[in-house]
Amino acid sequence: xxxxxxxxxxxxxxxxxxxxxxxxxxxxxxxxxxxxxxxxxxxxxxxxxxxxxxxxxxxxxxxxxxxxxxxxxxxxxxxxxxxxxxxxxxxxxxxxxxxxxxxxxxxxxxxxxxxxxxxxxxxxxxxxxxxxxxxxxxxxxxxxxxxxxxxxxxxxxxxxxxxxxxxxxxxxxxxxxxxxxxxxxxxxxxxxxxxxxxxxxxxxxxxxxxxxxxxxxxxxxxxxxxxxxxxxxxxxxxxxxxxxxxxxxxxxxxxxxxxxxxxxxxxxxxxxxxxxxxxxxxxxxxxx
Amino acid sequence: xxxxxxxxxxxxxxxxxxxxxxxxxxxxxxxxxxxxxxxxxxxxxxxxxxxxxxxxxxxxxxxxxxxxxxxxxxxxxxxxxxxxxxxxxxxxxxxxxxxxxxxxxxxxxxxxxxxxxxxxxxxxxxxxxxxxxxxxxxxxxxxxxxxxxxxxxxxxxxxxxxxxxxxxxxxxxxxxxxxxxxxxxxxxxxxxxxxxxxxxxxxxxxxxxxxxxxxxxxxxxxxxxxxxxxxxxxxxxxxxxxxxxxxxxxxxxxxxxxxxxxxxxxxxxxxxxxxxxxxxxxxxxxxxxxxxxxxxxxxxxxxxxxxxxxxxxxxxxxxxxxxxxxxxxxxxxxx
Numbered sequence: 001x002x003x004x005x006x007x008x009x010x011x012x013x014x015x016x017x018x019x020x021x022x023x024x025x026x027x028x029x030x031x032x033x034x035x036x037x038x039x040x041x042x043x044x045x046x047x048x049x050x051x052x053x054x055x056x057x058x059x060x061x062x063x064x065x066x067x068x069x070x071x072x073x074x075x076x077x078x079x080x081x082x083x084x085x086x087x088x089x090x091x092x093x094x095x096x097x098x099x100x101x102x103x104x105x106x107x108x109x110x111x112x113x114x115x116x117x118x119x120x121x122x123x124x125x126x127x128x129x130x131x132x133x134x135x136x137x138x139x140x141x142x143x144x145x146x147x148x149x150x151x152x153x154x155x156x157x158x159x160x161x162x163x164x165x166x167x168x169x170x171x172x173x174x175x176x177x178x179x180x181x182x183x184x185x186x187x188x189x190x191x192x193x194x195x196x197x198x199x200x201x202x203x204x205x206x207x208x209x210x211x212x213x214x215x216x217x218x219x220x221x222x223x224x225x226x227x228x229x230x231x232x233x234x235x236x237x238x239x240x241x242x243x244x245x246x247x248x249x250x251x252x253x254x255x256x257x258x259x260x261x262x263x264x265x266x267x268x269x270x271x272x273x274x275x276x277x278x279x280x281x282x283x284x285x286x287x288x
Numbered sequence: 289x290x291x292x293x294x295x296x297x298x299x300x301x302x303x304x305x306x307x308x309x310x311x312x313x314x315x316x317x318x319x320x321x322x323x324x325x326x327x328x329x330x331x332x333x334x335x336x337x338x339x340x341x342x343x344x345x346x347x348x349x350x351x352x353x354x355x356x357x358x359x360x361x362x363x364x365x366x367x368x369x370x371x372x373x374x375x376x377x378x379x380x381x382x383x384x385x386x387x388x389x390x391x392x393x394x395x396x397x398x399x400x401x402x403x404x405x406x407x408x409x410x411x412x413x414x415x416x417x418x419x420x421x422x423x424x425x426x427x428x429x430x431x432x433x434x435x436x437x438x439x440x441x442x443x444x445x446x447x448x449x450x451x452x453x454x455x456x457x458x459x460x461x462x463x464x465x466x467x468x469x470x471x472x473x474x475x476x477x478x479x480x481x482x483x484x485x486x487x488x489x490x491x492x493x494x495x496x497x498x499x500x501x502x503x504x505x506x507x508x509x510x511x512x513x514x515x516x517x518x519x520x521x522x523x524x525x526x527x528x529x530x531x532x533x534x535x536x537x538x539x540x541x542x543x544x545x546x547x548x549x550x551x552x553x554x555x556x557x558x559x560x561x562x563x564x565x566x567x568x569x570x571x572x573x574x575x576x577x578x579x580x581x582x583x584x585x586x587x588x589x590x591x592x593x594x595x596x597x598x599x600x601x602x603x604x605x606x607x608x609x610x611x612x613x614x615x616x617x618x619x620x621x622x623x
Contacts, residue, residue, distance in 0.1 A: 011369050012401045013355050013537065013550070061358040061365065062543045066564075087564045102365050223567065249569070250561055252537045255401035258553070259534035260561050262579070263569065264507075265587035270400070284507045287569050287579075 012255055015059055015104035016042035020097055021079065026165040027158075030130060031095055032071065032083040035105060047077045049108055052115060052141040053134070053246060053274040056107025057254050058082055060093035067251040069273070070108055071133035073140035080105060083133040083165060109254040110273050113138050113244055118216045122150040126229055128201050128221030129158045132165050134246050134273075135220045139173075146178060153180040153210050157201040160189035182208050202228040205236075212237040218244045219277075223288065230277055243277035247288075263287045289477045293446065294454035297474035298330035304471055305378055313347065314381040315340045324379060324386075335381060335452070338424050339600060343530035344379065344386035345393070348409045349552075351527075355405070356548040358541070370547075372405045378467055380416045384438040384445075385429050385600035387417045389530025391441030395592040396533055405550065414467040417442035418455065423486040426601035428614050431492050434599050436485040444468060447482030456482040492617040494585075494595075500620050501586045507578070511623060515616055516577035518609045523554035525603035525612060526580070531596045534560070555579050581616055 018035035026032055037043035052074045059065035066088070072081035086095040097103055115138065123142060127135040135154075142149050154173060158164045164183070173181045184197035184204040197204050201221065217238055219229050226245060233243055249261035249268045261268040264284045266275075280288075293301070302312050306328070316325045317334045321341035327333055354370040390410065397406040419437035420427075429435060439445050443464030446455035457475060459465045468475065500506055526532040536553035540546050553560060556576055562568045570576045588596035597613060604612025 011355065011404060013548070014367060014369060017365050017367070061360060061548070062539050062541055062546055064539050065537065085564075091564070100363065102360075102363065104365075222565075248563075250563055252535065252553075256399055257397060257401070257403060257533065258536070259555065259583075260553070262583065262587065264582075265590050267591075284504070286508065286575065 015057065015106040018080065018103050018105045020099050020101050020103060023099055026083060027163045029086045030083065030165055031086065032081055033094065035080045035082070035103065046108065050074055050077055051112035052137045053112035054108035054110050055273055056105050056109065058094060059104040059106070060090060060097065061104065063089045063093040065106065066090035067254065069134040069137065069246065071137055073137050073144060075141050075144035085130050106254060110269055111271065113218065113274050115141055118142070119148045120150065122215040123152045124210050124215055124217040125154045126201060126205060126217060126219040127156045128225040129163055130165065131220040131222065132156060135218055136166060138218055143179070150214065151180065152178065153182065155182045155201060155205050155208060157184040157186065157204060158189070159186045161185055161191045161194055201225050202232040205229060206232050209236060216242050216244065220246055240278035240281060241276055244274060245277060245280060246273045247275060248273060289479055291457040292449070292454055292476050292478045292480055293457050293474060294476065295452055301471040301474050302327065302330055308470055309376060311375055311377045313377055313379045333381060335418070338422050339383050341528070341606070343389060343528055343600065343602060344382055345389055345530045347379065348390060348406055349533065352549050352551045353405060354547045354549050358548065359545045360543060372408045374408050374412050377413045378416060379413060382415050382417045382442070383420060384417050384436060384442070385434060385598040386530050387415045387441035388434055388438055388598035389441070390415065392531045392594050392596055392598060393533050414443045414463050415441060416444040416446060416464070418446045418448065420486045421448050421483045423488045426605040426614065427488045427599070428491050428601045429599035430488040431490050431494060432595060432597055432599035433494060436488055449480055450483055456480070491614050492621040497617045497620045498585055500623060501582060511619070512574045512578040515611065515619055516574040518611060519573045519577055520609060521556045521573050521576070522608060523556040524606050524608065526554040526556055527552055528602040528606050530598055530600055581613070
């Protein structure tokens with residue numbers, strides 16, 4: 001092996017510096033930040049590499065780095081948006097940062113949703129709670145080139161009305177004639193003026209009964225939602241090969257070295273985070 | 289005729305290498321544990337040690353290592369790289385299992401993204417391995433299809449003569465030949481023969497174990513719970529392992545300045561995989577031990593065509609509860 005060692009070019013652990021240009025409260029504890037690259041070279045590299053589905057490590061020096069998806073679409077690569085729930089050291093530091101503050105970003109890493117393969121097909125997006133951000137990146141990547149896809153259906157649910165994220169965009173999708181949005185909240189999570197559905201995502205999905213014909217499903221949510229939604233999709237006749245999801249495991253390096261994101265033999269950071277339901281079914285369930 | 293380096297010339301070799309600006313490193317007896325460390329003269333070496341307690345990996349992938357220094361002033365972040373030290377080194381007296389360990393991890397540190405902290409050190413180091421003429425009860429290189437005179441990862445292989453008089457020299461790579469060109473005057477032609485290598489009995493049949501591990505049904509076997517019942521999750525096995533490479537990245541400092549470090553981590557720890565939500569994919573010690581064994585003998589070879597184990601036996605030798613890879617694979621081969 002010694003002979004084939006290549007000379008190292010750069011420090012792969014050095015992040016890009018980003019400026020927060022906008023921040024928005026989505027739901028209790030959940031925020032969206034829009035970040036802009038400070039170094040044009042970093043930005044060029046990002047524009048060249050980023051495709052929807054990829055993730056990054058967002059950081060605040062002194063606290064560390066946290067892994068989440070790039071929530072903005074590949075069709076809008078002048079900036080990066082990330083949406084996160086404040087829960088640990090890094091996300092607390094990010095949440096406390098203000099417009100104009102500097103944070104860091106390492107990435108984009110991982111594989112992507114192969115949306116060119118979805119051209120001419122109907123799209124069904126299913127998402128729960130804080131898992132809308134990765135789905136939203138794909139949704140906008142497709143809606144920004146709407147003519148290339150068939151019918152677009154979005155099923156989105158959260159525990160309560162307050163927990164729905166991207167509320168302004170939900171309104172926009174609700175009004176678009178070329179998007180069919182099915183909104184739901186868990187029983188008991190509705191507000192007096194809630195005029196959409198009440199029920200768990202899998203149930204609501206089965207009621208909406210989208211046709212599996214020529215349709216690609218993209219699902220993202222908490223493990224329990226994924227588990228039951230996959231059962232519902234099977235009932236509706238979807239082939240596991242046409243169902244895509246994204247895994248979010250704990251990561252430190254993001255580049256296949258630190259060893260913690262493995263599920264069975266799969267390095268989620270390099271072979272994922274995007275997988276078909278068929279690929280996920282081959283992974284050891286106990287390791288997920 | 290063979291080429292011999294006699295022990296009484298070693299002092300001169302060390303001096304020549306050192307005067308050429310090369311750091312000479314070898315097995316030494318530390319205050320508590322034996323390890324590989326810099327030497328100044330031949331008498332500093334502890335060649336009598338069957339295998340240093342600490343592995344060679346830490347000279348390439350240290351326990352903790354600064355990667356970046358950050359300074360934050362008003363609206364500016366200044367980041368400075370800590371380049372890994374790129375001084376030439378000769379590791380004289382590496383054991384074959386330790387040298388193999390380095391070669392095993394090369395593809396991991398180099399797939400797509402190259403970790404310069406690893407590769408700069410790799411590129412600056414000449415590995416001079418001494419074949420083993422003695423082994424202990426824990427050595428298991430032969431079970432892993434390595435051997436006491438395995439050349440994997442070595443630039444030069446030395447085979448000991450009797451009575452510690454010196455070594456037969458086999459240069460394996462250009463890098464090794466270059467390093468030994470500096471001491472060509474100290475090397476003599478002779479018809480001496482080296483001692484036979486140590487006899488390391490095979491402790492388990494690797495192929496049987498791998499076949500069992502590759503069968504998906506056995507992922508959920510109750511064997512994992514039984515074998516790892518006594519594991520206390522101390523991570524000694526992973527820290528001393530010449531191929532375990534998992535790490536954590538942590539910041540040391542405050543909001544204004546500090547250092548970002550890469551630290552050893554271990555799949556034995558519960559926090560290793562814990563999600564923010566509290567969900568932990570490997571919530572039990574048995575799931576974590578299964579991961580370690582599966583990773584070494586099923587997943588890693590699936591990716592890089594080599595087992596992530598060179599058979600040094602440190603995991604068993606140093607385990608406080610007597611369960612290492614040997615014990616586990618011995619049990620698996622009986623299943």
